[in-house]
Amino acid sequence: MAEVLKPTVLWLDGCFDGFHYAHANAIRQARKLFVGPVRMLACVHSDEEILKNKGPSLFDEQERYAVVASCRWVDEVVEGAPYITDLDTLDKYNVDFLVHGDDAVVDAMGRDIYAPLKAQGRYREFRRTEGVSTTSLVQRVLEYPRLRQECGYLDRLLEEFVESIPGPFPVVDFGSLSGAMASPFCSLVGAKVYVPGSWDCFSAGHVEFLRRVKEAVTSDSKVVVGVWSDEEMTGGPPLLTVVERALAVVQCKYTDAVLWNVPKCTPASRLGFEMVVNRDAYQHEPDSAQVIEVLMPPLQTLSKLQDRVHGRIDAFKERQRPSHIDQENV
Numbered sequence: 357m358a359e360v361l362k363p364t365v366l367w368l369d370g371c372f373d374g375f376h377y378a379h380a381n382a383i384r385q386a387r388k389l390f391v392g393p394v395r396m397l398a399c400v401h402s403d404e405e406i407l408k409n410k411g412p413s414l415f416d417e418q419e420r421y422a423v424v425a426s427c428r429w430v431d432e433v434v435e436g437a438p439y440i441t442d443l444d445t446l447d448k449y450n451v452d453f454l455v456h457g458d459d460a461v462v463d464a465m466g467r468d469i470y471a472p473l474k475a476q477g478r479y480r481e482f483r484r485t486e487g488v489s490t491t492s493l494v495q496r497v498l499e500y501p502r503l504r505q506e507c508g509y510l511d512r513l514l515e516e517f518v519e520s521i522p523g524p525f526p527v528v529d530f531g532s533l534s535g536a537m538a539s540p541f542c543s544l545v546g547a548k549v550y551v552p553g554s555w556d557c558f559s560a561g562h563v564e565f566l567r568r569v570k571e572a573v574t575s576d577s578k579v580v581v582g583v584w585s586d587e588e589m590t591g592g593p594p595l596l597t598v599v600e601r602a603l604a605v606v607q608c609k610y611t612d613a614v615l616w617n618v619p620k621c622t623p624a625s626r627l628g629f630e631m632v633v634n635r636d637a638y639q640h641e642p643d644s645a646q647v648i649e650v651l652m653p654p655l656q657t658l659s660k661l662q663d664r665v666h667g668r669i670d671a672f673k674e675r676q677r678p679s680h681i682d683q684e685n686v
């Protein structure tokens with residue numbers, strides 16, 4: 357009988373606040389450090405831990421847990437993970453290695469918090485992804501619509517994401533389809549269901565929506581997510597570029613294929629799809645695709661994100677102001 361290989365258990369902790377493609381890439385890269393089967397524990401700090409150690413988070417813990425759990429490279433989410441992971445914690449969860457990006461993580465005294473794990477050979481590192489962070493996301497929100505970051509390597513990252521997904525996982529730039537209408541994307545991938553959207557500020561609402569879409573279709577129906585091009589967005593440009601938005605849906609486990617850079621008004625039937633999820637009023641051209649109605653949960657919109665960013669800044673200021681008691685004692 358063939359011996360079943362015991363997976364290497366990995367612990368990757370973080371805030372995962374404003375989940376972005378660098379977080380997904382961290383999880384993906386961490387897995388790739390090891391040959392053989394891996395069990396990836398994505399360990400997410402609670403709101404309270406983040407508040408104590410860093411300041412208020414943008415997204416609350418339930419939202420952060422849900423988005424991390426939907427990443428296709430995660431096997432399990434450890435909710436409320438401690439901010440500083442010690443050897444006892446690794447042993448409690450039967451973890452082989454803690455994995456982290458190559459940015460230095462130090463305590464208030466400037467000491468490397470992973471030194472004890474490194475000394476025991478229980479630490480591994482991957483290269484941190486450039487171009488995005490929670491801080492830069494906040495910055496983009498504050499400078500919206502002026503700031504638009506374009507990273508040349510994102511097309512390559514999209515390819516790397518696809519290479520890390522077992523089985524065929526078609527991801528196609530609509531703009532690259534020559535004679536797009538002549539060779540409908542869905543016939544290339546054998547898919548029937550199309551779910552187009554902007555997928556900007558990808559968060560727990562989007563994840564829940566895609567989960568409901570998967571639930572609403574038969575198990576052999578591939579769900580193709582369409583990502584609208586930057587130029588086609590109504591109500592101002594998106595916060596994230598089309599490649600960044602494509603990366604967000606590719607890493608999500610409820611997606612079977614992605615067609616990105618699609619003009620918003622393109623009817624599903626013109627692309628060759630038999631079914632479309634929640635056909636919207638903006639599509640004025642006739643569309644013969646059958647409509648599947650899926651209830652949309654409340655979504656994180658740009659304006660809600662702007663409110664959160666300002667709320668967080670106010671909370672920071674509030675925390676920095678001496679308290680009433682302190683003032684009395686001065």
Ligand code: CTP
Nearest residue numbers: 370371372373378382456457484485488489490
């Ligand atoms: N990470 C990464 N590249 C980034 C951001 C994060 O590889 N651009 C990695 C971190 O090194 C860590 C994991 O993602 O291993 C979880 O990150 P998180 O705690 O959310 O870390 P931050 O470093 O605070 O991420 P951000 O700057 O986005 O807030």
